Amino acid sequence: MLDMKQKIKIFKALGNETRFLIFKNVFMGGYTCSIDKKDKNVKVSPHATCVSTIAEHFEFSLPTISKHLKELREADIITMEKKGNKIYIEPNIETIRELGICFGTLVENFETNRELFFGDVVIK
Amino acid sequence: MLDMKQKIKIFKALGNETRFLIFKNVFMGGYTCSIDKKDKNVKVSPHATCVSTIAEHFEFSLPTISKHLKELREADIITMEKKGNKIYIEPNIETIRELGICFGTLVENFETNRELFFGDVVIK
DNA sequence: AATCTATTTAGTTAAATGCCTAAATAGGAA
DNA sequence: TTCCTATTTAGGCATTTAACTAAATAGATT
Numbered sequence: 239m240l241d242m243k244q245k246i247k248i249f250k251a252l253g254n255e256t257r258f259l260i261f262k263n264v265f266m267g268g269y270t271c272s273i274d275k276k277d278k279n280v281k282v283s284p285h286a287t288c289v290s291t292i293a294e295h296f297e298f299s300l301p302t303i304s305k306h307l308k309e310l311r312e313a314d315i316i317t318m319e320k321k322g323n324k325i326y327i328e329p330n331i332e333t334i335r336e337l338g339i340c341f342g343t344l345v346e347n348f349e350t351n352r353e354l355f356f357g358d359v360v361i362k
Numbered sequence: 363m364l365d366m367k368q369k370i371k372i373f374k375a376l377g378n379e380t381r382f383l384i385f386k387n388v389f390m391g392g393y394t395c396s397i398d399k400k401d402k403n404v405k406v407s408p409h410a411t412c413v414s415t416i417a418e419h420f421e422f423s424l425p426t427i428s429k430h431l432k433e434l435r436e437a438d439i440i441t442m443e444k445k446g447n448k449i450y451i452e453p454n455i456e457t458i459r460e461l462g463i464c465f466g467t468l469v470e471n472f473e474t475n476r477e478l479f480f481g482d483v484v485i486k
Numbered sequence: 487a488a489t490c491t492a493t494t495t496a497g498t499t500a501a502a503t504g505c506c507t508a509a510a511t512a513g514g515a516a
Numbered sequence: 517t518t519c520c521t522a523t524t525t526a527g528g529c530a531t532t533t534a535a536c537t538a539a540a541t542a543g544a545t546t
Contacts, residue, residue, distance in 0.1 A: 242382070250377030256534085258370050265472070289493060302535060304494060323492050323543040335469045341462030348389070348455055380504080413523060426505060428523060447513040447522050488546085495540070503532070510525065516518085 240336050244314065248337060251313035256298065257306045263292055264316050265329040288324045364460050368438065372461060375437035380422065381430045387416055388440050389453040412448045 240248070252258050264287060293303040307327065310316045314333045319326045364372070376382050388411060417427040431451065434440045438457045443450045 246377060246379055246382050248377075249373045249375075249382070251373075253370060253372075253374030253377040254534085255370055258366070258373070265468070290491085298534090299536065300492090301494070301537085304492095305534080308494090320493095320542095325493070329472070331469060331472055334465060334472075338462060338465030338469055341458060341465060344389070345455060345459045345462055348453070348458075378504085414521085422504090423506060424522090425507085425524070428525095429504085432524090444512095444523095449523070490543100490545070492543085493541080496538085498536080500535085501533080503530100505530085506528080508526085511523080513520100513522085515520075 240333070240340060245337070245340070247313040248315055248333070251309050251315060254306075256296070256302075257310060260292060260296070260303065260306055261310055261315060261329070263287075263295060264310075264327055287327050289327070292327065364457070364464060369461070369464070371437040372439055372457070375433050375439065378430075380420070380426075381434060384416060384420070384427065384430055385434055385439060385453075387411075387419060388434075388451055411451050413451070416451065 252261060289304055289307060290300060292307070293300045296303055307316065307318065311318050315330050317328050317330050319328075376385060413428055413431060414424060416431070417424045420427055431440065431442065435442050439454050441452050441454050443452075
């Protein structure tokens, strides 16, 4: 389960438009590094992409995108795996699933507590 | 449904430890404004609290807490309703529910796409 | 070995953030 | 009206963030 520090890191990472869009970009997948299409030996999921391929879709410099990717990785919502001189990036679906569960549980508990223990009352 | 700007606002709001804890505090409820217990006419949910009551639980100044609460309200994850000279604060469960659904859908779609359309493949 | 490709690190800068105290506003009670 | 309570606004300051360019590193290719 995600602890508080980890959740805050994730929220911070996604609370910036550029990083949010990079994450969306990684998550949606759809374009792989162009070179890989020629390389028969590179085994990657079609979701995988690499730093410079992502950077192509943004106006920002490569170092800026690299730094953002690092923050997304530290929040554990993407993975970055080095193969050769490139880094393959994929969404970390497990973390996203856990986060979804956290919100679900929160909502569920809230409603349960409210109904069973409190309800809307007039305080006297 | 929550649009992108709204989601980013929510993540930004929760991506700061103080605000995360304030939100948790509001969400967990448990303590109402002390004065309300004496006032038979104030109709509030037991989850409701007010700015100064929240501030009591933090080391930071009242204006700082007030500013953080404003940001949580602008992210639409809490509500603030003025009654008399106090402001009653409650979690906005609807927004949290929607956010949970967003993550759930994201995970679901990811898996569906992966299985139906791609699978892990070797790119040639 | 020299070069090319992919990425990160370092150093700089402007803007945003998170905190503070003091003052202003708004409503309730004496 | 005056005072008290609750909250926000204003202004200031230190830190962090998000961007840049230039240089360094690491691996692949010639």
